[in-house]
Amino acid sequence: MELRHLRYFQAVAEERHFGRAADRLHMAQPPLSQQIRQLEAELGVTLFERTTRRVDLTPAGEAYLVRVRAILRAVDAASEEAQRIGAGLEGRLELGCVGSATYSLLPALARSLREQLPGVEVAFQGEMLTGDQVAALRAGTIDLALMRPPGESADFADLAISTLRQERFLVVLPAAHRLAAAAEVSLGDLRDEDLIVHAGHGRSAMYSAVLGLCRSAGFEPRVGHEVAETSTLVTFVAGGLGVAIVPEPVAALVVEGTVYRPLAGEARIDLVLATRADDDSAALRRAVEVLRSQVAQ
Template sequence: MDIRQMKYFVAVAEELHFGRAAERLDMAQPPLSRQIKQIETDIGVLLFNRGRNAITLTQAGETLYKRVISILAQRDEAILEARRIGQGAEGRLRIGFVGSSTYGLLPNIVKSYRAHYPDVSLGLFPMNNARLQRSLVRREIDVAFARPALKDTEFHTRFLAEEALVAAVPDMFQPGPSDRFTPASASGQNIILYPEVPRPSYADFVISNLEEKGFSDLKRVFTMDLQTALSLVAIGEGICIVPASVATAQRNGIRFLTIDPGLDNTSLSVSHRLDEQGVHVKNFLTIAQSVARKTL
């Protein structure tokens, strides 16, 4: 039985009258009767008891009716699900991100996307830039929030925001009368950098900036990620240079100072593969850019 024949059978099984079933199907009765007869011939069983004034389902017909109804319902559900996924209303989206992005735009972007597409399953994966690049290439994630921007000829990158860098220092740190992080106040201090590997990375961006602005007398301490770096700052192990958005979240044992002279701004970007045609990524990027514009 094909789908068309299933619908013929269901109409007759529910109406128990060839004339009414034919009217329901918007067709003549004789072709419908022939189709039902053909179905019975193909299956090899009688599906209807045909009386002078009425017809009824045989036991085989009743069993087939239950199964056919289930098949048609599953078919309709499958079509609806595929259509909703194709429109971006359902499905999944995998988002990779650097830790510092969780203090800025990313939470608002995710919140807005969830509000627009509540039935899409979101996967959120914290990574450093090297893993973001590798995961995009391997199609393990769909979009990547990076700092600094990922550089790959196979990626399309959009810059979302620029922000200043500030110094996260232990709350007992004494910067001097200016209450700013200066080369003089930084002299001899540990500078906590992340990630340690692979390189180049955000750590190299910070190092080159500090050296250009005269922050030369610093002892380098490397760790793997922002959260670990902040934990080390909180216990007095050193100072960390972070995006200004990180300062919006209060943390025990840490305060944030303006850097003088100021360092270059850092930018947050979002990247996806050039060959990515999925509507989920398109919808997400539209919302990400909208949220970024409103925030700025």
């Protein structure tokens, strides 16, 4: 028995006429009649009562039609689902975001993905440090990472990493700080300040970036606190526990008692997207297209 036998049976059962069923199936009537007889022989039951005027279903045929319709609907649905998944129109993705992207990019990106890929279930993990995103990509718990460049000290050949945009630096200051009214803040102005930074030990690319900026200005930074989340970092600044250097999009996070001022100079930090190099998911490709379009806007 093949699926075509079930489709032949359904056509005859619905048309109640071999000639009309043959026309519907775009085939000649004699082969259709032969296929139905073969199906009945295989099942060992009579599905149709045939007269010179009409074709009726037997009780066995009525019951068989109910099952056949369900089977063919399931087969058609499976085919459509496979085609949609193959085209990237259905599926599930998990995206990780560093803190600055969580506040500046994620809201608009989530809306765009819902609008343009409504059949793709997308989950987000915000406030993820770069090192944690690299580990999550390799573990398969996220599929796409919005993060900072992970550095050159390790082998990242298993990841596909590309730059989305470059972002300048801002300094987050308590509102009552002596530099709060300045048009911009230089690195030298921060020489004697307690710095609040993202967690070090390879987990955060921003930790390395901030230390590199300070050392390039000729001083070793005085780290007061290390934190895992950007929201905590800005909150600590609001509490007067120190100052911080952050990428410009963090300014989307408004916390009472803080001000953002440009960091003098041309220093920039990349925001990159990363995926597993061997991930050829069509849904992922479509999501990356939406993401790049969102960033371009």
